[in-house]
Amino acid sequence: MDPENIGIKLTILQQKLKSLKIPVIILFEGWGASGKGQIIGKLIHGLDPRGVKVYTVGEISQDENRFPLMKRFWTKIPEYGQISIFDRSWYRDVSISRVEDKLSKREIDLRFREILNFEKQLSDDGYLILKFFLRLTKKEQKKRFEELESNKATSWRVTAADWKHHNDYDEYLYAFNNMIEQTDKSYAAWIQIDADDRKKAALQIFENVINAFEKRINTNTQNIENKTIFNTNPVKELKDIDPDVYYDETMYKTELKTAQKRLFELHNKLYLTKTPLIIVYEGWDAAGKGGNIKRLTQGLDPRGYEVIPVAAPTTQELYHQYLWRFWLSLPKSGHIAIYDRSWYGRVMVERIEGFCTEEQWKRAFDEINCFEESLRSWGAVIIKFWLHINKDEQLNRFYERQTVAEKQWKITDEDWRNREKWDKYERAVNEMFKYTNTEYAPWVVIESNNKKYARVKTINEVIAQIEKYGIT
Numbered sequence: 001m002d003p004e005n006i007g008i009k010l011t012i013l014q015q016k017l018k019s020l021k022i023p024v025i026i027l028f029e030g031w032g033a034s035g036k037g038q039i040i041g042k043l044i045h046g047l048d049p050r051g052v053k054v055y056t057v058g059e060i061s062q063d064e065n066r067f068p069l070m071k072r073f074w075t076k077i078p079e080y081g082q083i084s085i086f087d088r089s090w091y092r093d094v095s096i097s098r099v100e101d102k103l104s105k106r107e108i109d110l111r112f113r114e115i116l117n118f119e120k121q122l123s124d125d126g127y128l129i130l131k132f133f134l135r136l137t138k139k140e141q142k143k144r145f146e147e148l149e150s151n152k153a154t155s156w157r158v159t160a161a162d163w164k165h166h167n168d169y170d171e172y173l174y175a176f177n178n179m180i181e182q183t184d185k186s187y188a189a190w191i192q193i194d195a196d197d198r199k200k201a202a203l204q205i206f207e208n209v210i211n212a213f214e215k216r217i218n219t220n221t222q223n224i225e226n227k228t229i230f231n232t233n234p235v236k237e238l239k240d241i242d243p244d245v246y247y248d249e250t251m252y253k254t255e256l257k258t259a260q261k262r263l264f265e266l267h268n269k270l271y272l273t274k275t276p277l278i279i280v281y282e283g284w285d286a287a288g289k290g291g292n293i294k295r296l297t298q299g300l301d302p303r304g305y306e307v308i309p310v311a312a313p314t315t316q317e318l319y320h321q322y323l324w325r326f327w328l329s330l331p332k333s334g335h336i337a338i339y340d341r342s343w344y345g346r347v348m349v350e351r352i353e354g355f356c357t358e359e360q361w362k363r364a365f366d367e368i369n370c371f372e373e374s375l376r377s378w379g380a381v382i383i384k385f386w387l388h389i390n391k392d393e394q395l396n397r398f399y400e401r402q403t404v405a406e407k408q409w410k411i412t413d414e415d416w417r418n419r420e421k422w423d424k425y426e427r428a429v430n431e432m433f434k435y436t437n438t439e440y441a442p443w444v445v446i447e448s449n450n451k452k453y454a455r456v457k458t459i460n461e462v463i464a465q466i467e468k469y470g471i472t
Helices: 003-019 036-045 090-094 096-100 105-124 138-149 160-167 169-183 198-219 249-272 289-297 324-328 343-347 349-353 358-378 391-403 405-410 413-420 422-436 451-468
Strands: 024-030 052-056 083-087 128-135 190-194 277-283 305-309 336-340 381-388 443-447
Touching (some): 036 052, 128 198, 160 169, 277 451, 289 305, 289 451, 391 405, 422 443
Parallel strands (some): 024 083, 024 128, 277 381
16 A cells, blocks of 8 residues: 555545544554554544544543543543544553552453443444554564663653563563453454564554445444343332332421431441442432432432433434443542433433434343443442332322422423323333343332322432442
8 A cells, every 4th residue: 555645545534434423443552662652643644633532541540540440431432423542542451450450350350341341332333443452572672662762862751660561571461462362352353463563564554444444434334243141130010019108298207307317327438438329210200300309419418419410412422322421420439429310211212202223222221231330340339210100190290280380390291292102111111120120230119109208218228228238
């Protein structure tokens, strides 16, 4: 391939990718002094910089360490039609960090699983992922280090850590080889490049990038593999749950105050132990989510929680994989996030209203389980509530909202349209329970015909789940 034509060809292909809204991730891993920086520089030179972002991944920062492992990479994925280039990536956690931090097998396996889930979800969503590993012999690496050190202008680029990596070459070689072996998948395959010859290596990379761009443009299809099977626990269907529970309302104020006091104590312990808490509220329209959340938060320190109302995605959010916006809104360790509606919109409203394809919402069960598994592996306590009322109670509340002046803003034409689709939503909810009620992220149905009963039960369920995970 003529080097002079590479830039022109890359620019043309980049514009075609943009018009097709195909997002691209190109990552470079490899040995120190293998030429990653130089090759990225040449690659960028052949692309329109307005559609490219470059990220250099180093050690995780103190702030990043307060979030799940993969969040810092979810924040960097490109919009549809854009390109992100990584100088080192999420693979640092299973190569360099693996050796330096002497990670346990359990931790290494967990990180591999997180990476595979991450790449599979992006690939399934249409992302083109190119992974390059630049190989370098120990002899050649030593030669390049010495050349860099001999020049005052470049000597700073060789650190004590670089020489340590060189001296421990065999240990890092094993980590790199195992990394490639564990994560070489059809949807995100490794392309290994012999970097001893700089010019030849650069040309091979450009050829692979161009070929991959052309292939994807010509087919415009992604490689979707079979879903992962998650173990879920049985849950009653909504028809078998009576939302009309007798409750002695004379006890309400006392029981509510007692529960809120205990919740406040546990919130302090969550903060001290740096345990994040994620609470999801789903339920029928007019089931009382707002009032329920209000009573729950009255038992929390206002400095340590956030209520996140989830509406229809914005234009920017629609240009990313649908879980992207939820990764961005996660709480720091020791803090609480309360979601008023959530990622489950994918398998309910988006499914029923046709805002996603059947293949997308069916795939979402697995993606959501992966997402919640990542949160639990991080250390989060996850609680998911479905506030359940019957059709007659919903109708009464709709009429009340129409007739009471201060409540009229709560009722919309959309609420009435959703009511007409009650049976469709009920089937969708039952499937949601069936496929996403995991041990680490259970669904709890709150019988909500009596709002006061529902509020007390919800807070007590939060207390029980926190205590279940050893916070007492």
